[in-house]
Amino acid sequence: MTHWIDTPDALRARLVNPPAAIGLDTEFIRERTYWPQLALVQIALGETDDDILLVDPLKPGMCEALAPLLADASVLKLMHSPSEDLVAFWHACKTLPAPLFDTQAAAALCGLGAGLGYQKLVQAVTGVELAKGETRSDWLRRPLSPAQLDYAADDVRHLHALHRELQSRLAAAGREAWLAEDSARQLANAASDEGDRWPHLSMRSAQFLDAAGQRRLLRLLRWRETQARSSDRPRSWILDNELAATLARANPADRTAFQRLLDAAPKAPRGLRDALWQALTTPLPDEADAPLARGDDRDKKQLRALQDAVAAVAAEQQLPEGVLASRKLLEALQDGGGWTGPLAGWRRTLLEPRLSPLL
Secondary structure (H helix, E strand, O other), rough: OOEEEOOHHHHHHOOOOOOEEEEEEEEEEOOOOOOOOEEEEEEEEEHHHEEEEOOOOOOOHHHHHHHHHHHHHOOOEEEEHHHHHHOOOOOOOHOOOOOOOHHHHHHHOOOOOOOOOHHHHHHHOOOOOOOOOOOOOOOOOOOOOHHHHHHHHHHHOOHHHHHHHHHHHHHHHHHHHHHHHHHHHHHHHHOOOOOOOOOHOHHHHHOOOOHHHHHHHHHHHHHHHHHHHHHOOHHHHHHHHHHHHHHHHHHOOOOOHHHHHHHHHHHHHHOHHHHHHHHHOOOOOHHHHHHOOOOOOHHHHHHHHHHHHHHHHHHHHHOOOOHHHHHHHHHHHOOOOOOOHOOOOOOHHHHHHHHHHOO
């Protein structure tokens, strides 16, 4: 029988002597907020139902009681594809679950496939078929239904078995250090509060703007990010992409023209019009350094050669191509981005000898 934990003291009592590894997952809601709102924390202290704790983080003091376990470096945290869970923990508990073993990343490094979902991985490794019925539940409601509780427990019930099998495969392949490096990068990214320096590069419409228009778009997106974080509201509630691109492209000559554009947009943030105008018309200190969003003007023959080289290395290593380098990362190399981020470390060791002669 799993345990519903709704007081900090009950949680502390269960965590007096934590094991060397725990399964960990969360349920969170992010529909009306910028930050993921932690709604449930699932902990598997072992492999039986009696070892599963379903922790209610909505109770006062619960996140403070949970934080020491998350920060305990002697306890390995087993999680599956945890990037958003990490952000939820960082925001709610002010700490991160480290050290980390990401079963999705481990499965990819073992050659089982890139981006495998938890249900598929559990079935592939253990033969157990999990239900998917509560994926869109309201996890903030109380009490949670029996179906929700069963679904939540399933999310950590098999993590120890996955870890045992994947760790064995990683060790046999000599790739334990690869996973440790990728896990450390995930944790560092979650702890970074800087945001994307060049958010315009992720908007497809940016490539259709001239250089000045892209700089104006950058100003608006940086402003939007600040507003969304401070108000804890989704970015699109502050300023949607379409209006941001329209304002950047139009470059209204004065407040009257600017106001006409806002009046024509149903979702315009009219209550923030003064701040929006200020953001649009105030240059950023570093905007001259901003790389330009590009369309389809890269050297396609070179990109194809880079992709073929990555495919060859992936085949030699029995890895999915996407685990080594995505198209986006290869385009960044073409643009002179260098061997940084995911392309640093073990990926650089494998790929640089093959790719550098092609650049």
